Amino acid sequence: MKNICILGGGSWGTALAIVLAKKGFNIDLWVRDNNQCEEINTARENLKYLQGVLLPNNINATNDIIKAVKDKKVIVSAVPTHGVREVLRSIKNHLNQEAIIVNVAKGIEVDTLLRISEIVKEEIPEIEYAILSGPSHAEEVARDIPTTLVAASAKKHIAEYIQDIFMTPKFRVYTNPDVIGVELGGALKNIIALGAGISDGLGYGDNTKAALMNRGFVEIARIGEAMGANKMTFAGLSGIGDLIVTCTSMHSRNRRAGILIGQGYTLEEATKSIGMVVEGIKTTKAAYQLSGKYDVTMPITEEIYKVLYEDANVKNSVVNLMLRDKTHEIEDIVNEDQFLW
Numbered sequence: 001m002k003n004i005c006i007l008g009g010g011s012w013g014t015a016l017a018i019v020l021a022k023k024g025f026n027i028d029l030w031v032r033d034n035n036q037c038e039e040i041n042t043a044r045e046n047l048k049y050l051q052g053v054l055l056p057n058n059i060n061a062t063n064d065i066i067k068a069v070k071d072k073k074v075i076v077s078a079v080p081t082h083g084v085r086e087v088l089r090s091i092k093n094h095l096n097q098e099a100i101i102v103n104v105a106k107g108i109e110v111d112t113l114l115r116i117s118e119i120v121k122e123e124i125p126e127i128e129y130a131i132l133s134g135p136s137h138a139e140e141v142a143r144d145i146p147t148t149l150v151a152a153s154a155k156k157h158i159a160e161y162i163q164d165i166f167m168t169p170k171f172r173v174y175t176n177p178d179v180i181g182v183e184l185g186g187a188l189k190n191i192i193a194l195g196a197g198i199s200d201g202l203g204y205g206d207n208t209k210a211a212l213m214n215r216g217f218v219e220i221a222r223i224g225e226a227m228g229a230n231k232m233t234f235a236g237l238s239g240i241g242d243l244i245v246t247c248t249s250m251h252s253r254n255r256r257a258g259i260l261i262g263q264g265y266t267l268e269e270a271t272k273s274i275g276m277v278v279e280g281i282k283t284t285k286a287a288y289q290l291s292g293k294y295d296v297t298m299p300i301t302e303e304i305y306k307v308l309y310e311d312a313n314v315k316n317s318v319v320n321l322m323l324r325d326k327t328h329e330i331e332d333i334v335n336e337d338q339f340l341w
């Protein structure tokens, strides 16, 4: 049986290790923190990030990243976006020639505004790349709850290879050639999930959340198309699928952080209380800059940016969104000629 390396012993890296280990692969799980690494190997549980799930014996946590990647064809990168570049730099000279990086993080690098495939291209230009994304909370995947995802790669055989590696009766994987769309859908939905949480924290209702999700989807598709994605990808699992789960689930770290902010906690208090990565916070900053760079209107992202980074009042932000200039629902489809006069 093949050996697979997973980089990052947080909730998602651990959940994917369980899926693959149950399939029979031997897993080397690189965990940055040595105490956590030892705890995983002795307790057979990731107590900090994924409590209550027994880890199969064929998962070996290691603190040695070079050993973890050595001779592996499939290297799953499950470190948060802000750590990806540094991790790639540390492994680039130790990789198998056939290695494929399977990124599962959902974010945009703030300083460069690059997607993760672009960071990989900069750091290890020759390596094969795929992204695995979709509506998938670690807490459910680790407990064998049926889940569907999409493996995207520019190369069909790479997307299909990764599909085969991960596919189980409880973990169904589709393929898609649109790496840009899949990366952006997964990253940008976290911003809208923060907004959905803020709305819940303010005590607003289902109508408000549906509005945020729907108009959030419109702005994700708008910037996505400007950045070269296929608009249809946003109608798929990594787009609307992930937007739905993240905006509605109590597993979502982004939504839960938003709820706390809506209830009046500061960003710092909310982040500390969640205790896990809340990717949407940094992604909001990146997306706000991208909307300027591509000259694309992203009103929800803009208001969330102001709440997170300029201490704007959340209730005023809702008023700002409700009182924007009147407009057609779907600007590029509806035009004046389509109305009866």
Ligand SMILES: NC(=O)c1ccc[n+]([C@@H]2O[C@H](COP(=O)([O-])OP(=O)(O)OC[C@H]3O[C@@H](n4cnc5c(N)ncnc54)[C@H](O)[C@@H]3O)[C@@H](O)[C@H]2O)c1
Binding pocket: 008, 009, 010, 011, 012, 013, 032, 033, 049, 078, 079, 080, 081, 082, 083, 084, 087, 104, 105, 106, 107, 136, 137, 138, 139, 275, 276, 277, 279
């Ligand atoms: N948790 C989920 O359900 C889920 C599902 C799909 C995708 N994701 C994505 O997976 C990525 C990881 O999320 P997670 O939920 O596992 O996070 P987490 O907070 O549970 O764990 C993060 C892990 O990364 C490590 N880490 C933090 N900074 C690092 C750095 N600079 N270098 C190396 N390691 C670092 C931490 O020590 C920890 O082990 C995120 O991009 C997230 O959006 C998460």
Ligand SMILES: O=P(O)(O)OC[C@H](O)CO
Binding pocket: 106, 134, 135, 136, 137, 190, 193, 242, 245, 246, 251, 252, 253, 254, 255, 277, 278, 279
């Ligand atoms: O817990 P969140 O908000 O980081 O979301 C996790 C996954 O992206 C859901 O698909």
